[in-house]
Each structure stands twice: as C-alpha cells, then as structure tokens.
Amino acid sequence: MEDTARKDDTQKRSLTIAGHRTSISLEPVFWQALQDAARDRRMALAALVAEIDEARTTNLSSAIRVWLFERARGGGG
Numbered sequence: 789m790e791d792t793a794r795k796d797d798t799q800k801r802s803l804t805i806a807g808h809r810t811s812i813s814l815e816p817v818f819w820q821a822l823q824d825a826a827r828d829r830r831m832a833l834a835a836l837v838a839e840i841d842e843a844r845t846t847n848l849s850s851a852i853r854v855w856l857f858e859r860a861r862g863g864g865g
Contacts, residue, residue, distance in 0.1 A: 797815055797816070798813040798814060798815055799813070799814060799815070799816055799819055800812070800813045801814075801819070803833065803834045803837055804834060805834055805837050805838040805841055806838055806841065806842075810848065812837070812848055812849055812852065813849055814849055814852060814853070818852065818853055818856060821856045821859075821860075822836065822837070822852060822856060825856065825859060837852065840852055840855045
C-alpha cells in the first residue's frame with residue numbers, strides 16, 4: 789500500500805489564542821473541517837481553536853484532529 793500522507797502535505801498557520809500567537813500544522817482536509825465547524829457554530833476559527841485548546845490533554849494539532857473526529861462521529865463539537 790502506498791503511503792499518501794507526507795509531512796509536506798501539512799499546512800502551517802498562525803492564530804492568536806488566549807492572547808498569544810501559536811502555529812498549528814494540519815493537513816488541508818483538517819483545516820477545511822475546522823473552518824466548516826467554526827462556520828457551523830457561528831464563531832471565529834481562533835475562538836474554536838481556543839475552546840479546543842482549553843480542553844486538550846495532548847499537543848494542539850492532535851487535539852484538533854481528535855475533536856474533529858469526535859465531531860464527525862456525532863460525539864461533540
């Protein structure tokens with residue numbers, strides 16, 4: 789099976805959350821899902837990331853992926 793996920797497939801973006809700048813690296817599909825979730829909740833992307841940041845127990849990029857996965861399963865978000 790060919791490995792289609794490569795490190796250079798991630799996109800790094802900077803946001804201000806909790807009063808400080810942070811950079812987040814996610815694959816395009818996760819950026820799109822995160823933007824969709826923020827739009828659905830009628831909130832700014834940075835506000836949604838801040839909410840996820842407050843509840844996380846792992847690094848922020850992983851926490852976002854898990855949050856989006858749980859949302860897709862109907863268990864949150």
